Amino acid sequence: MSLDPALLPAPYDSTTLPIGDFRTEAGVDLPGASLRLFAFYEGSAQDAASRPVVLIEHALTGDGDAADWWTGIIGPGLALDTTQYLVLCANCLGGCQGSTGPASEHPDGGFWGSRFPALSIRDLVQAEKQLIVDVLGIDQIRGVVGASMGGARVLEWTFMYPEHVEAALPIAVSARASAWQIGMQSAQIRFITGDPFWHAGDYHGTRHAPVAGLGQARRIAHLTYRGELEIDERFGTDPQKNEDPYGPYWSRDQRFSVESYLDRQAEKLVERFDPGSYVILTDALNRHDISRGRGGLNHVLGTSQVPTMVAGVDTDILYLYHQQEHLSRNLGDFIGLSKITSPTGHDGFLTETRQMTVILEKFLTKAELLAQR
């Protein structure tokens, strides 16, 4: 089995590939599913096909275009060096950036909508394995790398398909969802499903969508992605320009600067993201649990046979650093723990490019040495 260069998209471009028959962990068949795959490499597809593969796993509202959202990380001479590696990233199953999700057309007509099944993190990884290994023919992945929901998928790759993963780097993630995360995430799901335009998940094709609920979810989610230090340094108690939040009556039009910022975050997500995908993928995060059906949590971590390096952010309130320390103490083939120091919180893996570069270079150096064993 080897990678057929003809299947690769052009450099920094994407292609959408069917993944074949798919059944979810909870037993629902999902016919006609496909994933949209981006490939980042220099030179010809022929050249790229001979390079070691780095597979990136994107976060909840990310997508396959990793060179776009992981600024300064992917390219010639950068941490994920596109002259040395074939860097791949696929929009996950359930997403809305070209892969099959609730907003996709159903093979029987109409949109998937409420017919789209719940997915676990394991389902997302199974779909991706069908794409990367079974369809593309990539047998060995030098490194699987990702943060947040991407990190959860990295971990599952190491337990589900260790034979295909030479080394793994989960970032800003935990061995299982914490109750606090489930609380925050479930509340966000309910904002969307409680929106009058949710229509039990079948709003696609109508003239309305539960965008108010999605905006509510994003405002709260964003505050779990960003640290108090960073937000406060940027906005403090500043009023938004030409608005007065200290007026005689409360008014929705008189905002603090941070409110305006959160409104923009909500508007931007609403423009590019399907509320149904947000529900499905947030629910998958709630279901994240390395131990489910496998045994005790630390026992399961101890059975890991894939060399795994772990990274986290010191100010992360969503995936607290002690959760990465927990992984580091229990993973069966642990090769290093790195702390990103940042005022930014969870999103530090996106903003601290210099530190992230050091971590990725160290990881790939170790992975190369291990591959030569």
Place this chain on the structure above:
Amino acid sequence: MSLDPALLPAPYDSTTLPIGDFRTEAGVDLPGASLRLFAFYEGSAQDAASRPVVLIEHALTGDGDAADWWTGIIGPGLALDTTQYLVLCANCLGGCQGSTGPASEHPDGGFWGSRFPALSIRDLVQAEKQLIVDVLGIDQIRGVVGASMGGARVLEWTFMYPEHVEAALPIAVSARASAWQIGMQSAQIRFITGDPFWHAGDYHGTRHAPVAGLGQARRIAHLTYRGELEIDERFGTDPQKNEDPYGPYWSRDQRFSVESYLDRQAEKLVERFDPGSYVILTDALNRHDISRGRGGLNHVLGTSQVPTMVAGVDTDILYLYHQQEHLSRNLGDFIGLSKITSPTGHDGFLTETRQMTVILEKFLTKAELLAQR
């Protein structure tokens, strides 16, 4: 000027007293306002009137019945010893537990509703000063004590009416709202005001109220009051009994245990709290800023002339402990910093009764010594 015992409610009971003319910081007149005051003491009102006064400031959704919500703190032989002190606590202006708020009747008929003005923390303190000093005739308060929104009022007491405060203990609070708090709090306000039953604030007396929005706000707020450690130890990834959140399709009826817990928190608040009051008081928290109109923040803190002790909780993500350290480094007459160590987070002042008792006893001992100077 001295306290008239005839004005005191019976022990552990309450009375509602008019506070006279009131104008908000932003210039709105609020005719006919009154506050509901609880008094906690042993023996006769005559005896109690001769004791030093401890004034408790309640948190956002608290009320005047402090012996009810501050369990194990107020009573004979407890930290706030009702045989030694006259302990008072008034439901704040804008509240819904007997004091004038949006759900109260307007002097011109109907409910206050949208006619109820925005309030600042300073407004809440001014109203309370009119009650405690001007109406009751209490000239000296031995200690003003409170946490969270209560702590913000404690701080404002020391800047607005230092001549009436012998010592102060603000707990789990900051010198001003942080942008992260404003973000979280503004989002909560918008959940309520975006509820179709909000009716621009004039839902009182209709058959509906924006209780779904209030529930949404409570779920999120509660997760900012409770630490990740405590929530996770209690709930982890447990499903709610007889429900299966791992089923083939996402369903609102199949919950994790923590979701059920948050639903209960929401239901309980909806039963006892007016959404309009929640908006007014949350907005007051957004406006909390010791420095507004007074000068630079640290300069203003330095001008404080009231002996002030500060306490906080190590795991608080809403009012981070560094915010209490900031107060301790800048207050003009600082008399001590205490750290409550707890998995609970912000609500540690409610749950860590033993530690809170040590802090309160130390505070009152210092306050007594200072009063004898």
